[in-house]
Amino acid sequence: MSAFSGNFSNKLDAKGRVSIPADFRSVLAPPGSKARIVLRPSPLHPCLEGCTEAHFQALTDRLDTMDPFSAEYDDLATELHGQTIKLELDDDGRTVLPLSLIAEYGFSGTVKFIGLGRTFQIWEQAAGDQRLADLNAARRARALTRSSGAA
Template sequence: MSLFLGTHQNRLDVKGRVSVPASFRSALRQRQAKENHPLIFRPSHKMACIEGWPYEIFSELTNSLDTMDVFSEEHGDIATTLYAEAWPIEPDKEGRILLPDHLKEHANLTDTVTFMGLGTIFQIWEPSAALERCKSARQNLQKTPLSIPPIKTRREQP
């Protein structure tokens, strides 16, 4: 599985387009070998950034809604948060995406943006906010020990 790794800065042009980092485009090509789906972009519901989701990962996330009562308030809140401001966007031939104004406003984007890889998804930040987020994440982990499930080697997997 290809992962989104690293932190990259790119310029946002006057039309609102930005180039997706080459390593992210490569990861997307590997993920989409069989089917060509758009990326799903949505405002983070916790931070002032934009989340970029490969279509299949976004579908896995939203499939969990199928187990909920469609008429419940919780389903309505989650569905609204996930879908109402989400946009499918396909990069152009040069690997650029056109970000909708409401997403740029949510993340306070102007002329330069920072792409942060988070493994299966990525985020787009205003550069100084991205630095603060990284600093905050490191400080949080220093206060609370990091706890990740143990990694199984291929020999240990069934």
């Protein structure tokens, strides 16, 4: 597998450590080698967004296509680099989330990992569940609309 899929709930211990789901670890690095993740605030949601270093590189490549003196360049560069944290996983597949982030996102006890393919998100448990539920409701509404239109 080479994409982040599924959602997982893992515990944040007293020291701010969390296990990265094993499925995600296998995407982040070939088994055996040190895995690293790149984390930054989601531009859309109250959650963290994580990806591989390679994917982050691909995102920043986009900067090279932009006018380096434009406001857009400045905004995107700041967004991408200004709040990005690179973390290394320990031998148990865990990483330590900085206390500031834990406080900022209201993480308490359990966090939710949601796969988005090339990236994944880390939510406060309840908020993450809500996000999925909202999407499902919308999907269901779309499906029903379609079928009643066709019938």
